[in-house]
Amino acid sequence: xxxxxxxxxxxxxxxxxxxxxxxxxxxxxxxxxxxxxxxxxxxxxxxxxxxxxxxxxxxxxxxxxxxxxxxxxxxxxxxxxxxxxxxxxxxxxxxxxxxxxxxxxxxxxxxxxxxxxxxxxxxxxxxxxxxxxxxxxxxxxxxxxxxx
Amino acid sequence: xxxxxxxxxxxxxxxxxxxxxxxxxxxxxxxxxxxxxxxxxxxxxxxxxxxxxxxxxxxxxxxxxxxxxxxxxxxxxxxxxxxxxxxxxxxxxxxxxxxxxxxxxxxxxxxxxxxxxxxxxxxxxxxxxxxxxxxxxxxxxxxxxxxxxxxxxxxxxxxxxxxxxxxxxxxxxxxxxxxxxxxxxxxxxxxxxxxxxxxxxxxxxxxxxxxxxxxxxxxxxxxxxxxxxxxxxxxxxxxxxxxxxxxxxxxxxxxxxxxxxxxxxxxxxxxxxxxxxxxxxxxxxxxxxxxxxxxxxxxxxxxxxxxxxxxxxxxxxxxxxxxxxxxxxxxxxxxxxxxxxxxxxx
Numbered sequence: 001x002x003x004x005x006x007x008x009x010x011x012x013x014x015x016x017x018x019x020x021x022x023x024x025x026x027x028x029x030x031x032x033x034x035x036x037x038x039x040x041x042x043x044x045x046x047x048x049x050x051x052x053x054x055x056x057x058x059x060x061x062x063x064x065x066x067x068x069x070x071x072x073x074x075x076x077x078x079x080x081x082x083x084x085x086x087x088x089x090x091x092x093x094x095x096x097x098x099x100x101x102x103x104x105x106x107x108x109x110x111x112x113x114x115x116x117x118x119x120x121x122x123x124x125x126x127x128x129x130x131x132x133x134x135x136x137x138x139x140x141x142x143x144x145x146x147x148x
Numbered sequence: 149x150x151x152x153x154x155x156x157x158x159x160x161x162x163x164x165x166x167x168x169x170x171x172x173x174x175x176x177x178x179x180x181x182x183x184x185x186x187x188x189x190x191x192x193x194x195x196x197x198x199x200x201x202x203x204x205x206x207x208x209x210x211x212x213x214x215x216x217x218x219x220x221x222x223x224x225x226x227x228x229x230x231x232x233x234x235x236x237x238x239x240x241x242x243x244x245x246x247x248x249x250x251x252x253x254x255x256x257x258x259x260x261x262x263x264x265x266x267x268x269x270x271x272x273x274x275x276x277x278x279x280x281x282x283x284x285x286x287x288x289x290x291x292x293x294x295x296x297x298x299x300x301x302x303x304x305x306x307x308x309x310x311x312x313x314x315x316x317x318x319x320x321x322x323x324x325x326x327x328x329x330x331x332x333x334x335x336x337x338x339x340x341x342x343x344x345x346x347x348x349x350x351x352x353x354x355x356x357x358x359x360x361x362x363x364x365x366x367x368x369x370x371x372x373x374x375x376x377x378x379x380x381x382x383x384x385x386x387x388x389x390x391x392x393x394x395x396x397x398x399x400x401x402x403x404x405x406x407x408x409x410x411x412x413x414x415x416x417x418x419x420x421x422x423x424x425x426x427x428x429x430x431x432x433x434x435x436x437x438x439x440x441x442x443x444x445x446x447x448x449x450x451x452x453x454x455x456x457x458x459x460x461x462x463x464x465x466x467x468x469x470x471x472x473x474x475x476x477x478x479x480x481x482x483x484x485x486x487x488x489x490x491x492x493x494x
Contacts, residue, residue: 011209018481040306113419114455116444122390123407123457125246125257126398132265132314134198138207138222139441141234145491
């Protein structure tokens with residue numbers, strides 16, 4: 001039965017020289033027996049080397065004072081973030097105002113229900129002027145469910 | 149100039165051939181020869197006879213809708229140039245004047261003479277005249293109006309042989325079935341009395357009435373529209389301002405007429421009469437009613453509610469709808485407004 005665990009945080013500690021002798025022997029055994037442990041070790045080493053090769057820049061003057069003075073840094077952060085918030089709030093207010101004004105200035109369409117019997121009568125009357133009147137006007141004198 | 153290149157010769161020959169063919173390809177449908185033959189003359193006579201002849205009779209109006217066929221009788225009297233319909237009566241015609249009985253008395257709904265600027269029916273319809281059947285005991289001349297494109301008779305009119313009074317008219321669908329008819333079941337007076345005898349109670353025009361006449365419009369402002377022609381050769385012959393901000397456009401093809409009413413707003417269907425038949429016409433949802441007087445269609449496009457009323461066959465009205473569709477393209481302000489207010493359904 002294989003009791004070897006999967007690679008874990010002991011690899012980072014191993015590479016940093018932070019393990020005691022017994023733990024170090026154990027990890028050495030895993031690395032000798034397991035290609036999985038070795039591959040994990042190689043990846044961690046590659047990442048550590050890459051980080052070490054990044055250029056180092058001097059901090060701007062006053063950076064460390066800011067970091068070490070939380071109150072000052074917090075106050076500055078507050079000033080910086082207030083402007084975008086004001087812009088966003090102003091934009092939202094203008095948008096709301098535009099919608100309100102538009103709703104007042106642009107008339108909303110009325111709800112329309114055509115009075116069909118009346119419109120039918122208007123058509124019949126107009127048609128009867130230029131067409132044979134008896135056949136065109138007969139429907140006006142009828143009481144039907146449609147005309148109520 | 150000489151042309152030596154074979155390619156140039158081919159081009160010239162092709163152009164010449166196309167020039168010769170173009171008139172055949174590009175020429176519009178041959179216009180029907182404008183004729184004012186016996187059919188048109190008889191129709192004019194029938195219009196006059198209804199008011200010039202003295203008679204009384206009973207009309208039967210027959211129509212069909214989704215619930216089946218219906219009929220209704222209407223009494224008619226005409227004497228000394230005054231025509232009355234209904235028992236009370238409820239409609240009076242005197243010359244160009246039209247009166248309708250309202251709940252509180254007579255309403256004067258029309259009084260204007262109209263210009264005879266409607267194209268003759270024969271410009272669009274082939275009118276054939278021949279001896280017709282006996283209607284209400286009287287011999288008739290029959291006018292058949294045939295659709296020139298499909299060769300189908302769509303309307304039959306039966307005129308009294310001696311007076312030209314229209315005794316009956318029938319509208320046929322594309323399969324030749326009568327879908328609406330109106331005709332005298334009896335005409336004259338007591339047995340033996342001929343047309344020309346004064347009715348027992350001669351109708352008279354109302355002495356007092358309330359004006360409900362529409363106003364003639366010369367221009368139509370947006371969002372309304374008033375195309376000068378609509379559908380299959382229906383010509384705009386009148387624009388009127390009806391009550392409640394309603395625009396009334398009146399179209400005619402000489403035989404049938406179509407009224408298109410326009411109202412600004414969104415259609416509220418809850419108050420419409422029951423019995424609408426839902427249809428899709430020209431890609432639009434249409435509510436259709438078949439009534440004794442013709443077909444009514446209601447639809448909405450953009451911010452305008454349209455109602456058409458017509459005595460024309462339904463397929464003729466369908467073509468009219470195509471000319472009252474959405475605006476070609478909204479302007480920039482409309483697009484912005486729609487974008488901003490669209491989500492709020494304003």
